[in-house]
Amino acid sequence: MLYYIGAISLILIGMYAVLTKKNLLKIVIGLSIVDSGVNLLFISVGYVKDATAPIFSLPSLTADKMVDPVPQALVLTAIVIGLATTAVALGLVIRLYDHHKTLNINKIRQLKW
Amino acid sequence: MEFSPVLYIAIPLFAAFLIPLLGKVSKTLVKLTPGIVFLYLSYGSILLFPKAMEKPIVQVVAGFKPPFGISLYYGATAAFLITMVTIVGFVIWLYSYKFIIREPIEKYYMLFMMLITGSTGILLTGDMFNMFVFLEITSIAAYSLTAFLRDKDGAEAAFKYLLIGSFSSTFYLLSVMIIYSYTGTLNFADIAGKIDLIPPMAKGFVLVLVLVGMGIEAEMFPLNGWAPDAYSQAPSPVGAVFGGIVVKAGLYAMIRIVFLFFKTPEVMQFLIFMGILTLLIAEMAAMRQHQIKRMLAFSSIGQMGLVIIALGIGTMGSTSAALFQMFNHALIKSLLFFAAGYLVFHSGSKQIEDLEGLGYDKPVTSFFFAVGALAIIGLPPFSGFWSKLLILVSVAKAGDIAILLLILTGSVIEAIYYLRAVVKLYTRKEVPDNVRRTPISGLVAMGVLAAIILYVGLYPGVIEKWLAPAANNLLNAADYIKAGLF
Numbered sequence: 001m002l003y004y005i006g007a008i009s010l011i012l013i014g015m016y017a018v019l020t021k022k023n024l025l026k027i028v029i030g031l032s033i034v035d036s037g038v039n040l041l042f043i044s045v046g047y048v049k050d051a052t053a054p055i056f057s058l059p060s061l062t063a064d065k066m067v068d069p070v071p072q073a074l075v076l077t078a079i080v081i082g083l084a085t086t087a088v089a090l091g092l093v094i095r096l097y098d099h100h101k102t103l104n105i106n107k108i109r110q111l112k113w
Numbered sequence: 114m115e116f117s118p119v120l121y122i123a124i125p126l127f128a129a130f131l132i133p134l135l136g137k138v139s140k141t142l143v144k145l146t147p148g149i150v151f152l153y154l155s156y157g158s159i160l161l162f163p164k165a166m167e168k169p170i171v172q173v174v175a176g177f178k179p180p181f182g183i184s185l186y187y188g189a190t191a192a193f194l195i196t197m198v199t200i201v202g203f204v205i206w207l208y209s210y211k212f213i214i215r216e217p218i219e220k221y222y223m224l225f226m227m228l229i230t231g232s233t234g235i236l237l238t239g240d241m242f243n244m245f246v247f248l249e250i251t252s253i254a255a256y257s258l259t260a261f262l263r264d265k266d267g268a269e270a271a272f273k274y275l276l277i278g279s280f281s282s283t284f285y286l287l288s289v290m291i292i293y294s295y296t297g298t299l300n301f302a303d304i305a306g307k308i309d310l311i312p313p314m315a316k317g318f319v320l321v322l323v324l325v326g327m328g329i330e331a332e333m334f335p336l337n338g339w340a341p342d343a344y345s346q347a348p349s350p351v352g353a354v355f356g357g358i359v360v361k362a363g364l365y366a367m368i369r370i371v372f373l374f375f376k377t378p379e380v381m382q383f384l385i386f387m388g389i390l391t392l393l394i395a396e397m398a399a400m401r402q403h404q405i406k407r408m409l410a411f412s413s414i415g416q417m418g419l420v421i422i423a424l425g426i427g428t429m430g431s432t433s434a435a436l437f438q439m440f441n442h443a444l445i446k447s448l449l450f451f452a453a454g455y456l457v458f459h460s461g462s463k464q465i466e467d468l469e470g471l472g473y474d475k476p477v478t479s480f481f482f483a484v485g486a487l488a489i490i491g492l493p494p495f496s497g498f499w500s501k502l503l504i505l506v507s508v509a510k511a512g513d514i515a516i517l518l519l520i521l522t523g524s525v526i527e528a529i530y531y532l533r534a535v536v537k538l539y540t541r542k543e544v545p546d547n548v549r550r551t552p553i554s555g556l557v558a559m560g561v562l563a564a565i566i567l568y569v570g571l572y573p574g575v576i577e578k579w580l581a582p583a584a585n586n587l588l589n590a591a592d593y594i595k596a597g598l599f
Contacts, residue, residue, distance in 0.1 A: 077246060
C-alpha cells in the first residue's frame with residue numbers, strides 16, 4: 001500500500017510540475033518524474049512481500065516465494081522508452097533555446113496553444 | 114519464400130537502421146531504399162490479403178504460445194488498414210523523393226521508416242504492452258519529423274506534441290498496468306475473456322485512461338491541440354504521414370480496445386457524442402483558418418470525428434462505412450497535403466489569400482488540389498462520395514435524425530471552406546512569372562492518388578467487398594478471442 005501511495009504521489013508531483021512550471025527544463029523534469037512514478041507503480045503491482053528474484057537457484061524455492069517477473073520486464077522496456085522521450089525533449093529544448101534565447105514558455109509561444 | 118506478417122514490422126525496422134549505413138555509400142541508395150521496402154510489403158499484402166480475409170493469421174513470436182508470448186494478429190481489419198498504410202507510404206515516398214532535398218535526408222528516411230514500423234506494429238500486435246512500445250516508436254519518430262525543418266516554429270510544435278504525446282502514453286501505460294494487476298495477462302484476446310475480473314470502478318477508470326491515451330493519437334476532441342501545429346510546421350509529406358498513417362493507427366488501437374473490452378451502449382453513446390463534438394468544433398475552427406495547412410489539419414480532425422461517429426453507431430453497415438472513410442481520408446488528405454505542399458512552395462507563403470491565381474500559373478498542381486477538395490467534400494464521381502453516403506445511410510438506418518443533421522451541418526461547413534480555397538486558386542490575377550516547376554516525382558505521386566480516388570469513386574465495389582469481413586472482424590469480439598488464443 002505504501003508503495004502505491006508513494007508512486008501515485010510521484011505521478012501527481014510530476015504532473016503538477018508539467019502543468020504549472022514555466023521553464024522548459026522543469027517541464028521535462030516533470031515528465032521524467034511522471035515516468036518514474038508510473039514505473040514504480042508498475043513494479044509494486046508485481047511485488048510480493050519477503051519474496052526473492054524469480055530464478056530457481058535453490059531447491060527449496062517455490063513459485064509463491066518469488067515476485068512477479070512480468071512487470072519488471074515491462075518496466076525495463078518502459079524505462080528505456082522514457083529515456084528516449086526525455087532525450088528527444090531535451091534536444092528540442094536546446095533547439096528552442098537556440099532560436100529564442102530563453103527557456104520561459106510564455107515568451108516562446110508563437111503558435112496558438 | 115513464405116511471407117509472414119512479422120515482416121511488416123521487421124523489414125521497415127531493418128531498413129531504418131540500414132539507411133544511415135547506406136548514407137555513407139551513396140545518397141541515391143538512401144532515397145531508393147524506402148521504395149523497395151514498400152514494394153516488398155505490397156507484394157506481401159497481395160499474398161496475405163485474401164487469406165486474412167477468410168481467417169485471421171495469428172503469428173506467434175519467439176515460440177511462446179499465447180497468452181504467454183507476444184502474438185501478432187493479422188486479421189481482416191488489420192490487413193485492410195496495413196494495405197492502406199503501404200499504399201499511402203509508397204506514395205509519400207514518391208513525393209518525398211524530390212521534395213525533401215535538404216540534408217540530412219538519411220535521417221528523414223530513417224525516421225519515416227521507424228514511423229512505418231511503429232504504425233504497422235500498432236495495427237498488428239495482439240499484446241497490450243507491445244502496443245505501448247509501438248505507440249512510443251511511432252510518437253518519437255513523429256516528434257522528430259515535426260521538427261525536421263529546424264526552424265523555431267517546428268521545434269515549438271514538436272515540443273508541444275511531445276508534451277501531449279508523453280501524457281497520452283503515460284495514461285495508456287497506466288491502463289495496461291491496471292488491467293494486468295487484475296487479470297494477470299497482456300494478450301488482448303485473453304484479457305477480453307477475463308474482463309469481468311476487473312471491478313466496475315477500475316474498469317471505468319481504465320476506459321477513461323484508454324480513451325484519453327489513444328484519443329490523443331486519434332485526434333479526438335478535446336485532445337487534439339497538437340495536431341494543427343504539428344501538421345502545419347512539419348514538412349508537407351509528414352503532414353500526409355500524420356493524417357494518413359499515424360492517426361489511423363491510433364484510432365484503430367482505440368477502437369479495438371473499446372470494442373473488445375468495453376462494448377456497452379453507454380460507451381457507444383459517448384463515442385458518438387465525442388465524435389459529433391470533434392466534427393463540429395474542428396470544422397468551425399477550420400473555417401476560421403488563414404493558413405492552408407492548418408485548415409487541412411482541422412479538416413483532418415473533423416474527418417476523424419465523422420469516423421468516430423460512424424464507429425460509435427456500431428452496426429455492421431456503419432462500421433464498414435467508417436473503415437471505408439478511413440481509407441478514403443488517408444488517400445485524399447495525402448493528395449491535399451501533397452498539392453498544398455507545392456502550392457505553398459510556389460507562392461512562398463502559407464496563407465490562403467496568397468494562393469490567388471496559382472490555378473493558371475501552376476495548372477496541374479492546382480488541379481490535383483481541386484480534385485482532392487471535391488473528393489473530401491464528398492462529391493461524385495470521387496471515392497469520398499461513397500463513404501460519406503454509406504455513413505449517412507447507416508446513421509439514417511439507426512434512426513437518429515439529429516446525428517444525421519449534425520453530420521450534414523459539418524459537411525456543409527467543410528464544403529464552404531474547401532470551395533473557398535479552390536475559388537481563390539482559380540481567381541484570375543497576374544502572378545509574377547515563376548520558373549520553379551513541380552518536380553515529376555511529386556506529380557506522379559499526386560497522379561497515382563488522384564487515379565485511385567477516381568477509380569474507387571467509379572467502381573466502389575473494389576473496396577466495398579473487403580469492407581464486410583474487415584468490419585466483422587472489428588465488431589465480433591468472440592471470434593477475435595477464439596482466433597487469438599487458438
